[in-house]
Amino acid sequence: NAGVTQTPKFQVLKTGQSMTLQCAQDMNHNSMYWYRQDPGMGLRLIYYSASEGTTDKGEVPNGYNVSRLNKREFSLRLESAAPSQTSVYFCASSEQLGSYNEQFFGPGTRLTVL
Amino acid sequence: AQSVSQHNHHVILSEAASLELGCNYSYGGTVNLFWYVQYPGQHLQLLLKYFSGDPLVKGIKGFEAEFIKSKFSFNLRKPSVQWSDTAEYFCAVNVNNQGGKLIFGQGTELSVKP
Numbered sequence: 001n002a003g004v005t006q007t008p009k010f011q012v013l014k015t016g017q018s019m020t021l022q023c024a025q026d027m028n029h030n031s032m033y034w035y036r037q038d039p040g041m042g043l044r045l046i047y048y049s050a051s052e053g054t055t056d057k058g059e060v061p062n063g064y065n066v067s068r069l070n071k072r073e074f075s076l077r078l079e080s081a082a083p084s085q086t087s088v089y090f091c092a093s094s095e096q097l098g099s100y101n102e103q104f105f106g107p108g109t110r111l112t113v114l
Numbered sequence: 115a116q117s118v119s120q121h122n123h124h125v126i127l128s129e130a131a132s133l134e135l136g137c138n139y140s141y142g143g144t145v146n147l148f149w150y151v152q153y154p155g156q157h158l159q160l161l162l163k164y165f166s167g168d169p170l171v172k173g174i175k176g177f178e179a180e181f182i183k184s185k186f187s188f189n190l191r192k193p194s195v196q197w198s199d200t201a202e203y204f205c206a207v208n209v210n211n212q213g214g215k216l217i218f219g220q221g222t223e224l225s226v227k228p
Contacts, residue, residue: 042220043216045216102148103216
Protein backbone atom coordinates (compact mmCIF):
# COMPACT_ATOMS: atom_id res chain seq x y z
CA ASN A 1 0.00 0.00 0.00
CA ALA A 2 1.29 3.44 -0.91
CA GLY A 3 -0.86 5.10 1.77
CA VAL A 4 -1.46 8.77 0.96
CA THR A 5 0.27 10.16 -2.12
CA GLN A 6 0.51 13.76 -3.27
CA THR A 7 1.61 15.41 -6.49
CA PRO A 8 3.57 17.46 -7.22
CA LYS A 9 6.27 17.45 -4.53
CA PHE A 10 7.43 20.97 -5.38
CA GLN A 11 5.88 23.83 -7.31
CA VAL A 12 6.75 27.44 -8.01
CA LEU A 13 4.00 29.76 -9.20
CA LYS A 14 3.77 33.41 -10.09
CA THR A 15 1.17 35.57 -8.41
CA GLY A 16 -2.19 35.11 -10.14
CA GLN A 17 -1.46 31.69 -11.60
CA SER A 18 -3.68 28.75 -10.81
CA MET A 19 -2.88 25.17 -9.97
CA THR A 20 -4.35 22.00 -8.54
CA LEU A 21 -2.70 19.85 -5.90
CA GLN A 22 -3.59 16.20 -6.18
CA CYS A 23 -4.04 13.71 -3.35
CA ALA A 24 -4.95 10.04 -3.44
CA GLN A 25 -5.24 7.34 -0.78
CA ASP A 26 -5.44 3.59 -1.17
CA MET A 27 -6.61 2.69 2.32
CA ASN A 28 -10.34 2.83 1.49
CA HIS A 29 -10.75 5.71 3.92
CA ASN A 30 -13.92 7.74 3.93
CA SER A 31 -12.55 11.05 5.17
CA MET A 32 -9.85 13.24 3.67
CA TYR A 33 -8.26 16.54 4.69
CA TRP A 34 -6.06 19.33 3.38
CA TYR A 35 -3.72 21.20 5.72
CA ARG A 36 -1.13 23.89 5.28
CA GLN A 37 2.00 24.04 7.41
CA ASP A 38 3.70 27.33 8.09
CA PRO A 39 6.71 27.95 10.34
CA GLY A 40 5.69 28.55 13.94
CA MET A 41 2.01 27.88 13.23
CA GLY A 42 1.73 24.13 13.09
CA LEU A 43 -0.78 22.61 10.68
CA ARG A 44 -4.01 24.40 9.90
CA LEU A 45 -7.01 22.74 8.30
CA ILE A 46 -8.04 24.23 4.96
CA TYR A 47 -10.87 21.93 3.86
CA TYR A 48 -12.02 18.45 4.65
CA SER A 49 -14.31 15.83 3.17
CA ALA A 50 -16.20 13.60 5.57
CA SER A 51 -17.18 11.20 2.80
CA GLU A 52 -17.38 10.99 -0.95
CA GLY A 53 -19.56 13.79 -2.26
CA THR A 54 -19.19 16.13 0.73
CA THR A 55 -16.73 18.91 1.50
CA ASP A 56 -16.55 21.46 4.30
CA LYS A 57 -14.45 24.46 5.20
CA GLY A 58 -11.79 24.22 7.81
CA GLU A 59 -9.93 26.94 9.65
CA VAL A 60 -8.33 28.73 6.67
CA PRO A 61 -10.39 28.10 3.49
CA ASN A 62 -10.08 31.51 1.80
CA GLY A 63 -8.38 31.37 -1.59
CA TYR A 64 -8.87 27.63 -2.01
CA ASN A 65 -11.37 25.23 -3.48
CA VAL A 66 -11.55 21.47 -3.22
CA SER A 67 -13.05 18.56 -5.11
CA ARG A 68 -13.68 15.09 -3.77
CA LEU A 69 -13.44 13.38 -7.12
CA ASN A 70 -14.19 9.90 -5.79
CA LYS A 71 -13.48 7.96 -2.62
CA ARG A 72 -9.73 7.83 -3.35
CA GLU A 73 -9.00 11.34 -4.56
CA PHE A 74 -9.27 14.80 -3.00
CA SER A 75 -7.81 17.77 -4.86
CA LEU A 76 -7.02 21.29 -3.72
CA ARG A 77 -7.19 24.18 -6.16
CA LEU A 78 -5.66 27.63 -5.98
CA GLU A 79 -7.53 29.76 -8.52
CA SER A 80 -5.30 32.84 -8.25
CA ALA A 81 -2.20 32.19 -6.21
CA ALA A 82 -0.91 34.81 -3.80
CA PRO A 83 2.45 35.01 -1.99
CA SER A 84 0.58 34.40 1.30
CA GLN A 85 -0.18 30.91 0.01
CA THR A 86 3.49 29.97 0.01
CA SER A 87 3.47 26.98 2.32
CA VAL A 88 3.80 23.24 2.61
CA TYR A 89 0.51 21.49 1.91
CA PHE A 90 -0.36 18.14 3.45
CA CYS A 91 -3.19 15.84 2.55
CA ALA A 92 -4.43 13.33 5.11
CA SER A 93 -7.06 10.64 5.36
CA SER A 94 -8.85 8.72 8.09
CA GLU A 95 -11.25 5.81 8.18
CA GLN A 96 -14.12 8.00 9.34
CA LEU A 97 -14.66 11.59 10.41
CA GLY A 98 -14.61 10.95 14.10
CA SER A 99 -12.59 11.67 17.15
CA TYR A 100 -11.16 8.18 17.43
CA ASN A 101 -9.78 7.94 13.96
CA GLU A 102 -6.09 8.36 13.34
CA GLN A 103 -5.20 10.54 10.39
CA PHE A 104 -2.56 9.36 7.92
CA PHE A 105 -0.55 12.00 6.14
CA GLY A 106 0.97 12.30 2.70
CA PRO A 107 4.53 13.50 2.01
CA GLY A 108 3.51 17.10 1.33
CA THR A 109 3.74 19.61 -1.52
CA ARG A 110 6.09 22.55 -1.09
CA LEU A 111 4.56 25.53 -2.90
CA THR A 112 6.27 28.86 -3.49
CA VAL A 113 4.33 31.79 -4.91
CA LEU A 114 6.49 34.61 -6.25
CA ALA B 115 -11.70 29.07 20.34
CA GLN B 116 -9.85 25.89 21.15
CA SER B 117 -6.11 26.11 20.96
CA VAL B 118 -3.08 23.95 21.51
CA SER B 119 0.15 25.43 22.82
CA GLN B 120 3.61 23.99 22.61
CA HIS B 121 5.82 26.28 24.61
CA ASN B 122 9.17 24.98 23.42
CA HIS B 123 9.82 26.06 19.85
CA HIS B 124 13.30 24.65 19.53
CA VAL B 125 15.00 22.23 21.90
CA ILE B 126 18.62 21.20 21.59
CA LEU B 127 19.85 18.17 23.53
CA SER B 128 22.86 15.91 23.59
CA GLU B 129 22.44 12.19 23.02
CA ALA B 130 21.31 10.27 26.13
CA ALA B 131 19.72 13.36 27.65
CA SER B 132 16.13 13.13 28.83
CA LEU B 133 13.38 14.86 26.89
CA GLU B 134 10.14 16.49 27.92
CA LEU B 135 8.10 18.54 25.47
CA GLY B 136 5.18 20.50 26.79
CA CYS B 137 1.68 20.58 25.33
CA ASN B 138 -1.32 22.40 26.76
CA TYR B 139 -4.79 22.75 25.30
CA SER B 140 -7.60 25.13 26.09
CA TYR B 141 -10.74 23.02 25.72
CA GLY B 142 -12.49 21.85 28.88
CA GLY B 143 -14.58 19.04 27.46
CA THR B 144 -13.69 15.50 26.46
CA VAL B 145 -10.67 15.42 24.21
CA ASN B 146 -8.52 12.94 22.37
CA LEU B 147 -4.83 13.74 22.27
CA PHE B 148 -2.09 12.92 19.81
CA TRP B 149 1.61 13.42 19.27
CA TYR B 150 2.88 13.34 15.70
CA VAL B 151 6.50 13.41 14.57
CA GLN B 152 7.91 14.75 11.31
CA TYR B 153 11.44 13.58 10.51
CA PRO B 154 13.44 15.78 8.13
CA GLY B 155 12.00 15.53 4.64
CA GLN B 156 9.29 13.10 5.66
CA HIS B 157 5.58 13.23 6.33
CA LEU B 158 3.90 13.29 9.72
CA GLN B 159 3.69 9.99 11.57
CA LEU B 160 1.72 9.15 14.68
CA LEU B 161 3.88 8.68 17.79
CA LEU B 162 1.14 7.99 20.29
CA LYS B 163 -2.44 8.81 21.19
CA TYR B 164 -4.69 9.03 24.22
CA PHE B 165 -8.41 8.39 24.12
CA SER B 166 -9.27 7.16 27.62
CA GLY B 167 -8.04 4.92 30.42
CA ASP B 168 -4.49 4.95 31.76
CA PRO B 169 -3.28 8.55 31.45
CA LEU B 170 0.27 7.37 30.82
CA VAL B 171 0.47 6.18 27.23
CA LYS B 172 3.39 4.57 25.48
CA GLY B 173 4.17 5.06 21.84
CA ILE B 174 6.73 4.01 19.31
CA LYS B 175 10.49 4.41 19.65
CA GLY B 176 10.45 4.66 23.45
CA PHE B 177 8.26 7.76 23.67
CA GLU B 178 5.54 8.18 26.25
CA ALA B 179 3.12 10.92 27.21
CA GLU B 180 1.11 11.70 30.31
CA PHE B 181 -2.38 13.19 30.23
CA ILE B 182 -3.01 15.42 33.24
CA LYS B 183 -6.61 16.54 32.98
CA SER B 184 -6.40 19.10 35.78
CA LYS B 185 -3.54 20.85 34.01
CA PHE B 186 -4.95 20.46 30.48
CA SER B 187 -1.59 19.00 29.53
CA PHE B 188 -0.25 16.12 27.48
CA ASN B 189 3.54 16.27 27.74
CA LEU B 190 5.78 14.04 25.67
CA ARG B 191 8.75 12.33 27.32
CA LYS B 192 11.66 10.09 26.44
CA PRO B 193 14.25 9.02 29.03
CA SER B 194 17.22 8.99 26.66
CA VAL B 195 17.18 10.63 23.24
CA GLN B 196 19.16 9.53 20.20
CA TRP B 197 20.47 11.49 17.25
CA SER B 198 17.77 9.82 15.14
CA ASP B 199 15.10 11.55 17.25
CA THR B 200 15.98 14.84 15.56
CA ALA B 201 12.64 15.92 14.13
CA GLU B 202 9.72 18.26 14.59
CA TYR B 203 7.07 17.17 17.08
CA PHE B 204 3.45 18.23 16.97
CA CYS B 205 0.83 17.90 19.63
CA ALA B 206 -2.76 17.71 18.37
CA VAL B 207 -6.16 17.70 20.02
CA ASN B 208 -9.42 16.32 18.73
CA VAL B 209 -12.53 17.54 20.48
CA ASN B 210 -15.16 14.86 20.76
CA ASN B 211 -18.17 16.94 19.88
CA GLN B 212 -16.53 18.50 16.84
CA GLY B 213 -15.97 15.48 14.72
CA GLY B 214 -12.60 14.42 13.48
CA LYS B 215 -10.96 17.78 13.08
CA LEU B 216 -7.52 18.00 14.63
CA ILE B 217 -6.16 21.18 16.15
CA PHE B 218 -2.38 21.24 16.03
CA GLY B 219 0.12 23.01 18.19
CA GLN B 220 2.86 25.14 16.66
CA GLY B 221 5.38 22.33 16.74
CA THR B 222 8.66 21.86 18.59
CA GLU B 223 11.85 21.32 16.67
CA LEU B 224 14.16 18.90 18.45
CA SER B 225 17.83 18.80 17.56
CA VAL B 226 19.90 16.02 19.13
CA LYS B 227 23.66 16.46 19.03
CA PRO B 228 25.69 13.26 18.63
